[in-house]
Amino acid sequence: MTYDPSNIFARILRGEIPCNKVYEDSHALAFSDIRPQAKVHVLVIPKGAYVSAEDFSASASDAEIVGFTRAIARVTAMLGVAGDGYRLIANTGAHGHQEVPHFHVHILGGQPIGKMVTLP
Ligand code: AMP
Numbered sequence: 001m002t003y004d005p006s007n008i009f010a011r012i013l014r015g016e017i018p019c020n021k022v023y024e025d026s027h028a029l030a031f032s033d034i035r036p037q038a039k040v041h042v043l044v045i046p047k048g049a050y051v052s053a054e055d056f057s058a059s060a061s062d063a064e065i066v067g068f069t070r071a072i073a074r075v076t077a078m079l080g081v082a083g084d085g086y087r088l089i090a091n092t093g094a095h096g097h098q099e100v101p102h103f104h105v106h107i108l109g110g111q112p113i114g115k116m117v118t119l120p
Helices: 008-013 053-059 062-079
Strands: 021-024 028-032 040-046 086-089 105-109
Touching: 008 028, 008 040, 021 062, 028 062, 040 062, 053 062, 062 086, 062 105
Parallel strands: none
Antiparallel strands: 021 028, 028 040, 040 105, 086 105
């Protein structure tokens, strides 16, 4: 799948659309999900143009992968969810119900998140 630079997270990265920023560094941006599904619901996105987890894992540089992964740990520490735990979700592609075609992980926490999956 080709990266679509008009996707909403690309527009947030370019500053064209506001976000409730939680954290930013050279590799990653974290912001609140606009439709929170838990007390804590934050998205972490890489700054590079990657469609999905699949694309990021295969094509990002080692530095981007390390930088992004470390950013997630910084964000969970900042959010105060690291101790009690949280769920990391990377919806991928059609079966994964990915809506925004810029790789992102959801951090869900601040309360028990329940069982892992309820199939439709
Ligand atoms: P996914 O299904 O994993 O692609 O999830 C995309 C997420 O992006 C959803 O949880 C949306 O609520 C969230 N979202 C969409 N637009 C925005 C936005 N402008 N700011 C913050 N979160 C957004």
